[in-house]
Amino acid sequence: MALARLQILVALSLVPFFLFPVALGYRANDVTSWCRKTPNPQPCEYFLSHDPKNTPIKDESQFFKISMHLALERAARAESNTHSLGPKCRNGREKAAWSDCVNLYELTILRLNKTVDSGTNLNKDDGQTWLSTALTNLETCRTGFMELGVPDYLLPMMSNNVSQLISNTLALNKAPYKEPTYKDGFPTWVKPGDRKLLQSSSPASTANIVVAQDGSGNYKTIKDAISAASKRSGSGRYVIYVKAGTYKENFEIGNKLKNIMMVGDGIGKTIITGSKSVGGGSTTFNSATVGE
Secondary structure: OHHHHHHHHHHHHHOOHHHOOOOOOOOHHHHHHHHOOOOOHHHHHHHHHOOOOOOOOOOHHHHHHHHHHHHHHHHHHHHHHHHHOHHHOOOHHHHHHHHHHHHHHHHHHHHHHHHHHHHHHOOHHHHHHHHHHHHHHHHHHHHHHHHOOOOOOHHHHOOOOHHHHHHHHHHHHOOOOOOOOEEOOEEOOOOHHHHHHHHOOOHHHHOOEEEOOOOOOOEOOHHHHHHHHOOOOOOOOEEEEEOOEEEEOOEEOOOOOOOEEEEOOOOOOEEEEOOOOOOOOOOOHHHOOEEO
């Protein structure tokens, strides 16, 4: 038996190594030269050199796409790792900061996916906005632990290179700054229909839902109106008119709810206020009166 095993080992040792699959990354010269053009070349070189591809990087456009997919892949892994850290939270403050980070990583991946899915039709201005948002999300995640005074335990476990990789894609996107343009006092990206809604002197007549504390509307709270809006059919503009009053509530629109417009009765008339704060155990991100 021992002799048979020895013979098998000898036979295997004589098989040419090139018959076995070998994981190769992007060509070393390409990786080095292209990654040097980014603000964070080290993580760029490390991950691309370990990517199981052996293809040349032809131009800047291709390198940008490769960098985008790399950032998305690493962000997905970081999100999974962040989810797994929940049971390790030692107290309410760590739980609050961790919960924000779970949400913020989901939002980051949504923005990265949006950029990747745009492909060759990517508008550089939109890309710059989405990538900047993704990067801000990760900084907001880190800030939450700092604000609540609990950066020593969970935060080091969440350390990764995702922010650096997204910074690289921002640098590669190269969206030039443009002065905003206006028409009739509104930015030109505001559609004529939305402009009319904003200029309307009777928002109740164009609203899909009316919120009023005195019961004269469809709902008494904005949170209930948002819940109703989430069950609508279609994806067109949906107007929620909030009558004058002070609404003491915190609520989230949610990233899956599109084209929501909230209209009030004006400054000092329709007031939305909340009482969450860092002192009360909430992060700044989670203390927002109106969240995404």
